[in-house]
Amino acid sequence: MRKPGLLLALLTTASLVSACEPAGSACPAIAQATAVAVTVTAGYSPRVATLHLRACQDGACTEGGVELRPGSSSIDQGCSPEGACSATASPDGTKVGTLMLAALTESPITVTASGTAADGGALPVRTLEFRPKALYPFGEQCGKVLSAAVVLDDAGLHQQPASR
Template identity: 35%
Template sequence: MRALLRALPLAAALLALAACGSGSDGAGRPCTMIGSEAGVNLVVPDGSRVAAASLRACWNGTCQEPRIVLTPTSKAVSTGCDGDGPDAVCGASASPDGGKSGFARLHGLPKAPVQITLKLRDAEGRAYFTHRLDVTPRATFPNGPDCGEGPPQAVLTVANGQVTVR
């Protein structure tokens, strides 16, 4: 009986520790600590001409001009399978697709209309594309809708001289 009484506080502490680490918002599935940042993602599917991008975002009388680092985009290319059965192992590799993308971090970005001016520059530094538009960023859910809302983001895609917003 004494051994049971001594083990009881340890068992209670372990149970409490396990409950603290679950990260669940009561939905029955664990939520990770993955987060997201407020900002605008830029995608240029045909990035052959773009060497640099700049963005100016304004709301509530303040503006931000964050740095955007463009990186090449890629697509998945199948490397085949080792058979046709349900246990076959298949593979893929990343292959450059000619696009470029970048992310503009915007501190305090609201889920309300934001005026954005986007400029794309060529290798000589000349602006060859300038577009002003109003964007309403939406909340992100980096762990899924059952794990709480993250900061807002928007995605701008520049293709064929047009900007689409997602």
């Protein structure tokens, strides 16, 4: 009779000890948006009334008008003694938008920007070929995220530097 009781005690203790072990790092359950993001610089954005993007990759092209929204920059608000940190968004004069794609791979992508200027004329047509960037914002154990982001300014289109 003592042996079943001892076995039960050992099993219970083993399950409690294993529950106290550190768990593996959790990966967020966030789906990646397959898109080309565009930022129109603060100096150029007053000249842009409408923007049209065309993105071609792996033989498939997607195009459409891009809804431009006011952009912002993050302003660091510091950290508390407990380690909680915060930031706030502040308008920065840029305009941002997104062209959704059916798929995004690491192969080269060609993005063409056109549109209407604030004075009603046509914006210069700008084209850029680049490779989307592979980022690991949640660590390599969580897999890569592909980023296809461009900046439009007076000089044309440029690949946006990786933020992470």
